Amino acid sequence: MPAAVLDNQRSLLAQLDTQPRVRDFLARAVEAGRTSHAYLFLGSPGSGKLDAAWALAQALICEDSGCGSCDACVRVARHTHPDVHYFAPESATGYLISQVRDLLDDVLLAPIRATCKVYILDRAEQLRASSANALLKTLEEPPKGVTFILLGTSSETILPTIVSRCQCVPFRMISPVDAANFVARSTGLPQERCRMAVAIAGSPTRARAFLKSAERQQARREMLRAIDSLAHADEADVLASAKALVVAVKAPLAEVQSTQKAVLERDADFLSRGALKQLEDRNKRELNARERSGIMEVLACARLLLRDVLIELEGAPGGIVNADVRSIVERIAATAHPAAIVQALDAVSSAERAIARNVTPQLALEVMLFDIRKALSCPS
Ligand SMILES: [Zn+2]
Structure with a gap:
């Protein structure tokens, strides 16, 4: 097994x-x-x-x-x-x-x-x-x-x-290479995939969870697709991309929600009204936090893609993280200037700050995609 x-x-x-x-x-x-x-x-x-x-x-x-x-x-x-x-x-x-x-x-x-x-x-x-x-x-x-x-x-x-x-x-510091090795050993998945998952999720355990979640990987693909298509996107396309991203990020929450509901229904009989209210509040907070971390995860995917484009452009050592979508990295690199990518990376940082300030994910993503489109459309 x-x-x-x-x-x-x-x-x-x-x-x-x-x-x-x-x-x-x-x-x-x-x-x-x-x-x-x-x-x-x-x-x-x-x-x-x-x-x-x-x-x-x-x-x-x-x-x-x-x-x-x-x-x-x-x-x-x-x-x-x-x-x-x-x-x-x-x-x-x-x-x-x-x-x-x-x-x-x-x-x-x-x-x-x-x-x-x-x-x-x-x-x-x-x-x-x-x-x-x-x-x-x-x-x-x-x-x-x-x-x-x-x-x-x-x-x-x-x-x-x-x-x-x-x-x-x-806790000792773990290098990304060590972390990817751990994930590869425990999942049996190719090293390249594990390296990508560690870069996105942060720790080996979270990387394993990411690799097990079809929905989270779908959200990543949605983000990569959104950035890939910016070169030919009009305003309506950008808005649609942001909307699709929010839907993709929320997809894994359905399971959390149904588990919460089941727990509430089962415990409703023996919990006091106060305890029940607290549980409901906590569930709400949990859902919010999950959505926020899901958004942060797709933002990390955007950052890693742009960073890979920069590596491709500057020929930096270490190699790209998104090896499974090398064609997207190469497509963006073919027309972009390093300065434009740095500017696009700034747009991702701004979106992260906006999410931390409780700006709605939809708005933060829209602004970011428009800013990245603007950066990438500057003549190289
Ligand atoms: Zn036990």
């Missing part, structure tokens, strides 16, 4: 093969029942901190230390377990005080399905001032059965009052 098929039944912790030291350290702590109430995972982007956070959450929530196959494990792996909460900054300036208050209210409630609860806080450097202060006391002494997992790039960028309350776990 290929490894990719087995993946679903293996514990997430066992799959942390790019961070063996972290994996063994966490596995030992879980085994001995001596996990900390607050962890701070530190490492550069792509080092697999978020994967490790979900893996630890699974090991804590499962009654069998993260068997990988029980109902609880499957729910955690799908990010639908009601006792594992994921938080990321909801504003461009960082965590909102209202987010931390929601979190603190939730911490006081009993677990819904498991016997413990896990809170994952992404980008802990964005816990600042009042939002950080509100959290400190609970972080130091959470109620029994509550574990915090904070993620950050380095301890210097995080408030010392937060760092001192957590057990720090350093």
Whole structure:
């Protein structure tokens, strides 16, 4: 049986093969029942901190230390377990005080399905001032059965009052080549494909998920097609492309939505109205966050395509990432000047900033495609 098929039944912790030291350290702590109430995972982007956070959450929530196959494990792996909460900054300036208050209210409630609860806080450097202060006391002494997992790039960028309350776990840096090798080994897919997936998704585990999702790969193709066709696109074509992209990005959300609905319907009878409302709010936030990360992913696809065009034009070493669509790279390179590509890359950065500021995806994509079209149509 290929490894990719087995993946679903293996514990997430066992799959942390790019961070063996972290994996063994966490596995030992879980085994001995001596996990900390607050962890701070530190490492550069792509080092697999978020994967490790979900893996630890699974090991804590499962009654069998993260068997990988029980109902609880499957729910955690799908990010639908009601006792594992994921938080990321909801504003461009960082965590909102209202987010931390929601979190603190939730911490006081009993677990819904498991016997413990896990809170994952992404980008802990964005816990600042009042939002950080509100959290400190609970972080130091959470109620029994509550574990915090904070993620950050380095301890210097995080408030010392937060760092001192957590057990720090350093993650080693993983080169893109190593990451692609890991993905290739565990999926049996060609190295070239894995390299592309790592470049788009960031970490090996997310790359594997990308390679398993026909819808996410379709969204990538939609973005590549949109940029490829800009040379001959009129205004209506550009608007249609942006619309098609939003539809493609939302396609994978249907499954999340139906899982959420099923959970709500099943739990509706034994949840209090307050808990139900909280679950609904969290579902809404989750859908928003998923849509945003889907948009960010297609923007990453646009960036990588343009970067490949630049590599093609300048003959830079390393080779292109989008080897499966080399003809598109060559077509754009045939008529574009490096300066135009740099300008087009700026348009992608602007779109990323717009999405972070909560501009609607449709609008951000329209503006970006028009700007790229303008950049590419400048005579070389
Ligand atoms: Zn389990």
